Amino acid sequence: MVEFIIILVLVVLGYIFGRLAEKRHYNSILEREKNTLQTQMVTLKTIPNTIDVKNSFLVTANVVISIDYFKRILAGLKNIFGGRITSYESLLDRARREAVLRIKELAIRHHASAIYNVRLETASISRSARKSVGSVEVLAYGTAIVTDEIHRKAAS
Amino acid sequence: MILSNLEAVPGKTIVEHFGLVQGNTIRAKHIGRDFMAGLKNVFGGELKGYTELLSESRKEAVSRMREQAESLGANAIVNIRFSTSSIAQGAAELYAYGTAVKVE
Known part of the structure; x- marks a missing residue:
């Protein structure tokens, strides 16, 4: 009985705080995406000849995001019936963005x-002996290029 | 040392190849961070401790790769790739590799 109550409390806490955290994170993502629109993200390996590159360097960044208790239980239930696990979809979407x-x-x-x-x-960072995916790490990397025009703008 | 994950260094020409250079590091998480992560696993959200741990470790792997390239006499590493694998309970290997070249 006590165990059941503990799990119930964790689920409720996870639901409330998880929802809040996700909402806050999505708001911040949307705002920052709007502010960084001028930077092009390209998956091409070669730079077109028309672009005059002044400087280039490697940029890497990572993030580890954990799922909340409520969603993990939900995903566990979904494992029985099959189908889309939307709770994990939003976790990975947040991490990548x-x-x-x-x-x-x-x-x-x-x-x-x-x-x-x-x-x-x-990469999934699994917790303890249980096989459940608690948190995911996403690493993004690429080669940033500095072009003449931007460089001059920054210098002035 | 110019680092790039493109196949060439933009605006420069490759004059010499030195072959593969690599760096790795294996890290275990420590108890304090694990405890905080346990709490976060209930509430959800970013695990800042792990994010820092992994990015520091990756920097270490890159600096090892860079040292290897320097000892070969290269001044750039191109086509850099990262890979992560978990080898034991609570430990992860972070691996960086690329091709050492000399550019002009």
């Missing part, structure tokens, strides 16, 4: 105008 935003912000800080060959890598 956050990682991409971080390399963008890093590039902007160094006056780069675009990031080429953007790559995303996902």
Whole structure:
């Protein structure tokens, strides 16, 4: 009985705080995405000849995000019936967008105008002996390039 | 040392290849961070401790790769890739590799 109550409390806490955290995170993601629109993210490996590159450097950023208790229980239930697990979809969506935003912000800080060959890598960080996926790490990396035009703008 | 994950260094030409250079590091999480992570597993959200731990470790792997390239006489590493694998309970290997080259 006591165990059941503990789980119930965890589920309720997870539901309330998880929802709040997710909402706050999505708001921040949307705002920062609007602010960083000028930086191009490209998955191409070669830079077009028309672009005059002054400088280039590697940018990497990672983020580890954990799922809340309520959603984990929900996902566990979904495992029985099958189908889309939307709770994990939003977790990975948040992690990827956050990682991409971080390399963008890093590039902007160094006056780069675009990031080429953007790559995303996902690793699950499983907790303890249970096989459940508690949290995911997303790593984003790419080559930021500084073009003449932006460089001059930054210098003035 | 120029680092890039493109196949060439933009605006420069490769004059010499030195082959594969690599760096790895294996890290275990420590108890304090694990405890905080346990709490966060209930509420959800970013695990800042882990984010820092992994990014520091990855920097270490990159600096090892860079040292190897320097000892070969290279001044750039191109086509860098990262990979992560968990080898034991609570430990992860972070691996970085690329091709050491000399550019002009």
